[in-house]
Amino acid sequence: FVILNHQSALDPFITGAFWDRHIAFLTKSTSFIHWLPRLLxxxxxALPTTRYQTDPQIITIMDTLFKRNTRxxxxxxxxxxxxxxxQAFKLSVVKILMSSREAIxxxxxxxxxxxxxxxATFPRRAKIKITIAPPFCLVDNYFSIDEQRQFLEDYFRDILQETDQ
Incomplete structure (x- = not known):
């Protein structure tokens, strides 16, 4: 998995431009309504997912992509x-990360x-910075979902503080 904080609609495209492998991002299905965003x-x-409800089909799709060596x-x-x-991380995402046993x-x-x-309607000038941290795995046997979520949030906040200086 590749996990990152979400600040802009362009985050998946910017990340994909700097990563050396294909990344299939989970994206809310309503983003696919209009033809131009759907094409892009x-x-x-991008993988369309339903929000605020269980989407078992996406788990099957993710397993297939992992077998094809796609992040x-x-x-x-x-x-x-x-x-x-x-923002606070979603418990459902932490559950997926824990159960997958894949590198994060x-x-x-x-x-x-x-x-x-x-x-905003249009983009502005800004210097974008991407920090790639060392990979790790979440272990579901030793820590609760809440503890894992807190770990992830703290991990991201620590990196943000270090790189802001």
Whole structure:
């Protein structure tokens, strides 16, 4: 898995441009309604998922992609932020990460919120920074889901603080 904070609609495209392997990002299905975003999202290997409900089909698709050596991109916050700050991670995402036993590659992306905030119509100038942290795995036998979520959130906050200096 590739996990990263979500500041802008362009995060998957920016990340894909700097990563050496294909990343298929989980994307809300409503993003595929209009033809232009649908075309761009399909080009970027986005996977449509339903929000706020269980989507068992996506687990099967993710297993198939793992077998093809494709990384799955997930935004643990579940949606773009409104203020540029890290949001709480979704428990459902942490459960997926724990149960998969796959390597997790954390990426911390900065300033895409300044580049194109969620509420803005057009992008602006901003210097974007991506920090790739060492990979790790979450172990489901020793720590609770809440402890794992807290670990992930703290991990991201620590990287954000280190790179802001």
């Amino acid at each position: 999202l399909r080009w970027a290997m 799955i991109g997930i935004f643990p916050e579940g949606e773009r932020c409104w203020d540029g700050k890290l 590659y954390p990426l911390v992306i900065q300033n895409t919120f300044k580049f194109w905030p969620r509420w």
